[in-house]
Amino acid sequence: MSLEAIRSPIESDMLAVDEVIRKRLYSEVVLIRQISEYIINSGGKRLRPALVLLSAGAFGYSGGYHHILAAVVEFIHTATLLHDDVVDESNLRRGNATANALFGNAASVLVGDFLYSRAFQMMVGAGNMRVMEVLADATNVIAEGEVLQLLNCNDADIDEARYLQVIHYKTAKLFEAATRLGAILGNASSADEEAMAVYGMRMGTAFQLIDDVLDYSGDHAETGKNVGDDLAEGKPTLPLIYAMKNGSPQQAEVIRRAIEHGGLNELDAVMAAIRDTGALDYAKSQAKDEARVACEAISHLSHSKYKESLLQLADFSVTRSY
Numbered sequence: 001m002s003l004e005a006i007r008s009p010i011e012s013d014m015l016a017v018d019e020v021i022r023k024r025l026y027s028e029v030v031l032i033r034q035i036s037e038y039i040i041n042s043g044g045k046r047l048r049p050a051l052v053l054l055s056a057g058a059f060g061y062s063g064g065y066h067h068i069l070a071a072v073v074e075f076i077h078t079a080t081l082l083h084d085d086v087v088d089e090s091n092l093r094r095g096n097a098t099a100n101a102l103f104g105n106a107a108s109v110l111v112g113d114f115l116y117s118r119a120f121q122m123m124v125g126a127g128n129m130r131v132m133e134v135l136a137d138a139t140n141v142i143a144e145g146e147v148l149q150l151l152n153c154n155d156a157d158i159d160e161a162r163y164l165q166v167i168h169y170k171t172a173k174l175f176e177a178a179t180r181l182g183a184i185l186g187n188a189s190s191a192d193e194e195a196m197a198v199y200g201m202r203m204g205t206a207f208q209l210i211d212d213v214l215d216y217s218g219d220h221a222e223t224g225k226n227v228g229d230d231l232a233e234g235k236p237t238l239p240l241i242y243a244m245k246n247g248s249p250q251q252a253e254v255i256r257r258a259i260e261h262g263g264l265n266e267l268d269a270v271m272a273a274i275r276d277t278g279a280l281d282y283a284k285s286q287a288k289d290e291a292r293v294a295c296e297a298i299s300h301l302s303h304s305k306y307k308e309s310l311l312q313l314a315d316f317s318v319t320r321s322y
Helices: 008-024 030-040 047-058 065-088 099-103 105-124 129-152 160-185 190-217 238-246 249-261 267-277 279-297 305-319
Strands: none
Touching (some): 008 047, 008 065, 008 305, 030 065, 030 099, 030 105, 047 160, 047 190, 047 305, 065 105, 099 105, 105 129, 190 279, 190 305, 238 249, 238 267
């Protein structure tokens, strides 16, 4: 199914979230408005706000605060993108120039800080301590994940467990927070809240695993990225870790050099090693396992169009081509 079809039960809610985003992006500082609007309007799947809305719907929430929290989650995500692109020295995201490429590193970092602080202003306005606790914990873990990834760059000795730790912290934690927030708004039991958290963590992990697969197999026109971008930055992702472990000594040495020195001088040899070892198929199978566990975690919930969309999103996360 297309992402649009999966999100059809929350179509009007997503429009309401977009309106909240537009209103709360406002700043009298023109540069903040320019960069914020550029990033928010430059595409993206809006998966994290959708997860807040779908999770809340699955538990029968009928208020309006889920729109605010969905926007908060999107602001936090956008702030991490701004900071990520500066750290990675990226100049392309979703097929467009990154904010740091257009406006400079300093402006991007500072506007990322603005988005973080605006998100916290919005969540404090709700006066719900549990909501604030979830989001404060999530942003702290995400920051730890950013630092872990930085430490892992150009380290060819990273194993699968350390790689997954970065995914859990840096990417999947915000998915987990989004689904947990919806459950909290819907007054879910503690057991159901934890089930939604498991779904979010596992689905987010599957999503990132496929992102790392697409870095070596995706179409630039669809992904907005160039093949080998992660390799150029010296990031030891699962396809590389698996190929280095299961390839020949010569292939392992080529991959080790590529990770340690970055760049794409040996991209062809690395791609050959990935193909020969079935590394992409292995990473895809791991993603499918994560998505399966995500679906099992919420299988007991009452049937609803929101639950159905959550199940479809888990499938989308591993079958997508962008």
